[in-house]
Amino acid sequence: MLGYTVRRVLTTIPLLLIATFLIFxxxxxxxxxxxxxxxxxxxxxxxxxxxxxxxxLDKPIPVRYFGWLSDVVAGDWGVALSINSIPVKDVVLERAxxxxxxxxxxxxxxxxxxVVLGVYSAVRQYSTSDYVITGFSFxxxxxxxxxFALLLQAIFVVWWQEWFDLKPFYVSGLHTESFGDxxxxxxxxxxxxxxxxxxxxxxxxxxxxxxxxxSDYIRTAKAKGLSQRTVIFRHALxxxxxxxxxxxxLDFAFLMGxxxxxxxxxxxxxxxxxxxxxxxxxxxxxxxxxxMFIAVIVIVFNLIADxxxxxxxxxxxxx
Amino acid sequence: MTELKGRPDTPLEVEEAPMxxxxxxxxxxxxxxxxxxxxxxxxKLAILxxxxxxxxxxxxxxxxxxSPYGFEEITPDFNQGPSLEHPFGTxxxxxxxxVRTFKAGQFSLLIALLVAVLTTVLGAVVGAVSGYxxxxxxxxxxQVINLFLVVPSFIVLLxxxxxxxxxxxxxxxxxxxxxxxxxARVVRGVVLQYKEQEFVLAARAAGAGSLRILWRHIIxxxxxxxxxxxxxxVGVAIILESTLSFLALGVRPPTPTLGxxxxxxxxxxxxxxxxxxxxxxxxxxxxxxxxxxxxGLRDALDPTTRRVRE
Numbered sequence: 001m002l003g004y005t006v007r008r009v010l011t012t013i014p015l016l017l018i019a020t021f022l023i024f025x026x027x028x029x030x031x032x033x034x035x036x037x038x039x040x041x042x043x044x045x046x047x048x049x050x051x052x053x054x055x056x057l058d059k060p061i062p063v064r065y066f067g068w069l070s071d072v073v074a075g076d077w078g079v080a081l082s083i084n085s086i087p088v089k090d091v092v093l094e095r096a097x098x099x100x101x102x103x104x105x106x107x108x109x110x111x112x113x114x115v116v117l118g119v120y121s122a123v124r125q126y127s128t129s130d131y132v133i134t135g136f137s138f139x140x141x142x143x144x145x146x147x148f149a150l151l152l153q154a155i156f157v158v159w160w161q162e163w164f165d166l167k168p169f170y171v172s173g174l175h176t177e178s179f180g181d182x183x184x185x186x187x188x189x190x191x192x193x194x195x196x197x198x199x200x201x202x203x204x205x206x207x208x209x210x211x212x213x214x215s216d217y218i219r220t221a222k223a224k225g226l227s228q229r230t231v232i233f234r235h236a237l238x239x240x241x242x243x244x245x246x247x248x249x250l251d252f253a254f255l256m257g258x259x260x261x262x263x264x265x266x267x268x269x270x271x272x273x274x275x276x277x278x279x280x281x282x283x284x285x286x287x288x289x290x291x292m293f294i295a296v297i298v299i300v301f302n303l304i305a306d307x308x309x310x311x312x313x314x315x316x317x318x319x
Numbered sequence: 320m321t322e323l324k325g326r327p328d329t330p331l332e333v334e335e336a337p338m339x340x341x342x343x344x345x346x347x348x349x350x351x352x353x354x355x356x357x358x359x360x361x362x363k364l365a366i367l368x369x370x371x372x373x374x375x376x377x378x379x380x381x382x383x384x385x386s387p388y389g390f391e392e393i394t395p396d397f398n399q400g401p402s403l404e405h406p407f408g409t410x411x412x413x414x415x416x417x418v419r420t421f422k423a424g425q426f427s428l429l430i431a432l433l434v435a436v437l438t439t440v441l442g443a444v445v446g447a448v449s450g451y452x453x454x455x456x457x458x459x460x461x462q463v464i465n466l467f468l469v470v471p472s473f474i475v476l477l478x479x480x481x482x483x484x485x486x487x488x489x490x491x492x493x494x495x496x497x498x499x500x501x502x503a504r505v506v507r508g509v510v511l512q513y514k515e516q517e518f519v520l521a522a523r524a525a526g527a528g529s530l531r532i533l534w535r536h537i538i539x540x541x542x543x544x545x546x547x548x549x550x551x552x553v554g555v556a557i558i559l560e561s562t563l564s565f566l567a568l569g570v571r572p573p574t575p576t577l578g579x580x581x582x583x584x585x586x587x588x589x590x591x592x593x594x595x596x597x598x599x600x601x602x603x604x605x606x607x608x609x610x611x612x613x614x615g616l617r618d619a620l621d622p623t624t625r626r627v628r629e
């Protein structure tokens with residue numbers, strides 16, 4: 001196991017290099033900071049030159065990549081021209097914190113709900129409640145995030161006020177004045193994320209639970225006279241959670257990587273909104289900083305998922 | 320003539336012979352297509368989804384053709400609520416929203432279909448080559464596929480869409496480049512499974528070359544999973560396209576898509592929520608129908624996967 005872990009961690013390093021290089025190339029060819037100046041009539045030639053110098057646009061992309069990489073390793077992620085030239089590193093970490101404020105409660109809610117729904121519909125396979133849960137997960141899979149988020153906004157901004165003359169939740173922004181404000185501004189985004197992610201996760205949990213329930217050792221447990229409760233919770237549930245751990249790690253990375261749509265609709269000052277704004281502003285260093293930050297989170301969580309899987313499932317042997 | 324009860328999925332179904340024919344039982348074989356249809360027919364929800372989808376598709380083409388307004392035509396009535404003249408109202412510069420919504424359905428559906436076709440072709444070719452030839456090609460292509468799995472591709476998509484995603488073809492190509500890996504993995508798996516089987520060996524002994532074996536003997540076995548995947552892809556594509564267009568990183572007005580109609584109306588959600596809910600509702604309805612259809616097709620075309628999935 002130790003050997004595998006070391007090997008797996010070491011192979012992640014070239015993966016990170018290749019992935020960041022490819023992302024660097026894609027960002028560089030699709031985002032040109034000069035394009036905004038081209039539309040500007042009053043700007044002069046020197047502005048172009050300053051941008052070219054700042055981003056070294058006259059050099060080939062691989063050279064720029066190594067320049068960027070060595071700066072980043074030294075702790076310099078460049079400056080965000082579109083936000084008063086403050087360091088990219090500061091703004092990215094600040095926004096990542098805001099994203100985490102939303103992602104962490106959402107993650108626990110999703111994980112808990114997925115287990116409950118998955119186990120319930122697996123144990124009562126083909127019952128009415130199984131079909132209802134399945135129907136909801138189909139709806140969740142078919143619902144674009146932006147539509148569900150806007151639907152919640154319509155309900156709580158427009159209709160709720162008309163019917164009850166109440167405004168129960170904030171529909172935009174992050175309010176931290178008091179704990180109640182925080183919960184109120186978190187509610188709608190977290191509900192949105194939950195519906196979107198829990199649909200897939202609960203299906204996965206159901207499939208995993210069914211596979212375990214139909215396995216021989218569960219039949220053995222039943223045959224020796226254990227109660228249904230013991231069989232389900234002590235024997236089946238614990239084993240069916242193993243594959244779910246991988247999904248949890250990946251979904252957590254997805255949530256931490258800035259849920260672009262949810263953040264956009266609810267004007268949440270997180271990584272996703274930062275990314276979209278930086279793309280529109282063609283703020284090259286900032287686009288690069290956010291994209292790479294998210295990429296590193298996702299790759300690292302993939303690694304964690306892989307390692308956890310090996311730890312939790314003793315049937316898997318790595319040599 | 321009564322059918323004997325038996326396993327309905329078996330290729331041969333035993334039927335009682337009509338009286339005027341020979342004594343005993345006649346074995347009636349059903350073609351693969353017939354069996355598939357028989358299995359599919361049992362999925363009431365999938366049939367319903369197919370019918371709804373068909374009606375929507377027809378109306379997407381019929382409504383703009385029948386409407387007195389063009390989808391880019393500007394009328395003097397702007398920002399109007401629903402009326403007899405304009406059942407869905409008009410937008411901020413006076414375009415009729417009914418005709419724009421249905422035209423948007425046309426564009427969104429066409430983009431999604433194009434994505435499904437491009438993705439399937441690319442994924443199937445890569446998967447088949449990778450699985451059949453193995454060796455260095457396979458390990459290289461598998462590494463590429465793995466790279467797609469670990470990189471946050473939606474984030475990368477956002478970054479590149481600003482340059483290439485603004486027209487329908489461009490966004491379709493981008494989405495295909497993002498999505499091809501799932502089909503490639505499926506096809507690679509099926510090819511690996513079949514290439515060592517006896518009928519392939521027999522074909523090789525009979526002198527068939529690699530391409531002929533791949534094309535005539537192995538590829539047809541991948542059709543089931545490919546059709547299922549391609550169907551589900553249409554749903555994924557329509558959601559992704561509308562999401563990008565919603566963020567103003569996809570298809571731009573005046574070309575309407577369901578996503579950019581929502582984007583254009585989202586600022587007025589507190590005064591006029593219906594403008595957001597109609598195009599958004601169409602996306603949900605299309606995606607829902609496609610998911611049900613895909614689910615029915617999976618059971619019909621690929622009965623072996625049912626046990627694992629359930």
